[in-house]
Amino acid sequence: MQQLDHHSTRLITIFKRKGGAAGRKIRTIMADLxxxxxxxxxxxxxxxxxxxxxxEDPENLIREYMDVEDNQEAMDQTVLGIFAIKMEGAESSDGLADVGIIIEGVEVLHDLDNTANAVAILFGLMYSLDLSYPTNLKYTFEVLQKLVMELDGNKLSTKAQVLKNKLFEGTF
Structure with a gap:
């Protein structure tokens, strides 16, 4: 979390410069702030x-639900992800009743307080159990591993390298 906090100000600046459809989605996400x-x-x-x-689509990793029982079938079909159950009437992520991790349709952890904590724990589980990153989230996990956590950062994909260049631009 400390590393994420360390990079977050610069990441937010980079995100604000993004244009097009992705830029609009990012601005919608950042409106919660x-x-x-x-x-x-x-x-x-x-x-x-x-x-x-x-x-990459955040819904591929973090799924928000209003009620557990109504969404149990969708949760059972989740291969790997995080569920966040919102309290009725809650507008932002502070109104979460439960946050947990699902692997192969099985809830492996719950009561994780917030989605960032769940992402960190899921990343730790995947890294320690040597699980492959899902193909639809491979860049996200690569950036978390190699740029944020600074683990095995020698070889980067083009997307991760471009982000690294922007992240460390002007810091030397």
């Missing part, structure tokens, strides 16, 4: 915006 500037909200917004910036 205007409603609630809590650290947890900031982290969740940065992670979701990062996924959009890398042309």
């Amino acid at each position: 205007d409603k609630n500037d809590a650290v947890e909200t900031r982290r969740a917004c940065v992670l979701k915006a990062l996924m959009v910036y890398l042309n």
Whole structure:
């Protein structure tokens, strides 16, 4: 979390420069910061915006539900992801009743407080269990591993290298 917080100001600046459809999606995601500037909200917004910036859909990783029982079938079909159950009437991510991790349709963890914490724990599980990154989220997990966590950052994909260049631009 410390590394994410360290990079978040620069990432937000990079995200604000993004144009087109991705830029509009990022601005919609970042609008949550205007409603609630809590650290947890900031982290969740940065992670979701990062996924959009890398042309990946945040819904592929983080699914928000209003009621568990109505969405149990969708949760059972999830191969790997995070569920966030919103309290009725909640508008931002601070109104979460439960956050957890699903692997192969099985809820492996719950009561994780917030989505950023769940992403960190899921990343740790995937890294320690040597699970392959899902193809529809490979760039997000690569950036988390190699740029944010600084693990095995020698060889980067083109997308990750471009983001790294922008992230460290002018810091030397």
